[in-house]
Amino acid sequence: MPYRWTVQTPTARRLELWPHRSLPRRGFAAFILGTFTLITIPLYPLLGTFVLWGILPFMLLAVGGIWWALERSYRDGEILEVLTLDPETIHLSRSAHKVAQKEWQANSYWVRAEMHQTGGPVPYYVTLKGNGRTVEIGAFLSEEERRSLYGELASALSETRAAHGPDG
Structure with missing residues (x-):
């Protein structure tokens, strides 16, 4: 409780x-790392191409957005x-x-x-x-x-x- x-x-x-916190800080770090790892898998065939540089900022922006949203949730829940x-x-x-x-x-x-x-x-x-x-x-x-x-x-x-x- x-x-x-x-x-x-x-x-x-x-x-x-x-x-209640269903996602503890340790789980938060693991989730961000897992998300980053999974989101980069489609980029491996693009290594060494210009397409990689076109897609990479958007993938990093997506991971950053997830991090920001979860961090905001933690701050709002500091009651x-x-x-x-x-x-x-x-x-x-x-x-x-x-x-x-x-x-x-x-x-x-x-x-x-x-x-x-x-x-x-x-x-x-x-x-x-x-x-x-x-x-x-x-x-x-x-x-x-x-x-x-x-x-x-x-x-x-x-x-x-x-x-x-x-x-x-």
Whole structure:
């Protein structure tokens, strides 16, 4: 799962969420190398001809375009959401590439996790509601991961409420 719970203290937890990467960096390098190798095979019979110089720039441009697109995908996927849950407060921060960090904070006792099966930007959209605001969490996760996250999040919030009451 592209999220991880960690226990900071006996009463505080931290949740980190990030987008899933189906192509790790090592696979990225292998893919580019494989693409370059396969795309040059048709050029071997053209070695020593002027036709090679006419086709080669376009093949290199194609490999460069693939590299740029995958690299852009990596940069756009540099999202990290961090939820800190303790008896007094819940704090959510979201940082992404070239986007100002967003933060939200509320009293842990009054926060509710909600799952919207339809009507959100994605099916089974998970939000946190508290302090007069509703914020999304884990929208980049898969549908199954969002369902699992909702259950774990609701459980963590109810444990916090049960242990500490409305006044902490």
